[in-house]
């Protein structure tokens with residue numbers, strides 16, 4: 380399998396090269412040259428299989444011969460052995476036709492672990508095979524950063540620099556990033572928003588001299604391996620509910636559009652998904668885009684679901700690429716307009732194509748709190764605010780009851796205890812492996828919202844640029 384850039388002007392890469400590349404050199408995102416498909420019989424055969432077996436069937440076509448089969452098997456087994464639930468991503472029924480897909484049983488209590496635990500093993504393997512090192516730069520609104528730090532903190536082949544928006548993540552999220560005490564991990568609090576952090580990361584990749592001298596690698600969902608690993612749980616959940624013989628819909632709390640794009644990939648691979656519903660909080664650029672066709676960046680409002688306080692939704696570019704029939708020139712134009720004026724209009728046919736696969740809705744702060752409270756009162760279930768945004772939107776989706784509706788539950792409520800306690804009066808506790816998190820010593824560098832200052836910090840602390848093998 381080979382990978383092409385959405386902007387059409389970067390080299391075509393193998394899976395291993397795309398894994399290490401992060402952003403494409405033309406500023407675009409890598410996607411497979413073609414989506415592999417699974418037949419109805421192949422999909423049916425996944426029903427009832429353990430999570431690692433489903434992972435292997437879904438991921439292998441994207442990896443091709445880049446990793447030996449035995450190595451991939453071991454990586455998958457090892458990655459998911461660290462999850463606290465035997466099903467890895469269990470389904471919980473909460474209504475006659477509604478299910479929560481719990482994605483938070485990994486080490487850092489958010490869905491990011493599902494992909495990051497595998498990505499770290501893949502990167503370590505490829506770097507070791509090449510005798511190389513890398514400098515990972517990532518932007519986080521709280522969860523990607525903690526998952527990446529946890530997954531890479533024992534890796535000698537990488538240094539990890541995570542940029543997060545100062546004072547805009549929960550205390551648990553912050554402490555997960557600032558208390559690991561590993562020599563290769565650097566938590567950087569940027570005096571700006573998540574969008575600023577993500578723009579700095581992309582600017583570092585687009586600064587080719589900096590990128591090459593530090594062997595930059597990315598762990599955000601710009602990395603295709605992140606998306607692929609997330610495709611697995613769509614197959615796992617849908618086959619448990621009757622696919623391929625029955626359609627299923629998914630409602631996905633959405634910010635950077637990586638998670639729901641993985642659902643789109645599952646559909647392109649042959650999974651019968653009726654609807655993919657984009658659920659946003661008050662930072663609703665994607666809901667507005669589907670309504671009006673205009674993708675327009677406005678200010679970011681801090682919400683009780685801070686991980687989705689995002690305006691520039693990185694993976695939407697991958698969807699646009701598909702919606703304009705892979706016309707990379709058209710994508711370049713739309714992205715240039717976004718860069719210049721903070722907005723673009725989705726071409727009419729492309730919008731129609733998008734709306735045939737996706738619906739969208741938003742939930743404001745009172746709706747989110749009421750949803751957490753209602754589920755606790757009716758079922759004794761504590762949902763985190765991101766999950767609650769999706770549950771609130773699920774109630775608004777027209778065809779909700781017609782096919783099984785799976786709502787992605789992306790974080791453990793204990794990551795956002797203040798919002799959950801305010802809604803229910805019950806403060807969710809951290810699991811035993813994190814019991815001392817709130818008393819651990821923190822280490823963090825607060826930097827201005829300035830690319831030069833951030834690059835200087837990274838250059839000073841990274842080992843690759845200081846003469847270690849690259």
Ligand SMILES: Cc1ncc(COP(=O)(O)O)c(C=O)c1O
Nearest residue numbers: 522633634635636637638686789
């Ligand atoms: C808990 C949680 N839910 C939902 C999202 C949104 O996911 P995505 O950015 O893939 O759309 C995020 C951030 O990515 C998150 O951390």
Ligand SMILES: N[C@@H](CCOP(=O)(O)O)C(=O)O
Nearest residue numbers: 519520521522523599600686
């Ligand atoms: N919500 C995310 C934002 C980054 O998303 P990613 O999927 O592109 O890594 C976070 O928690 O960091």
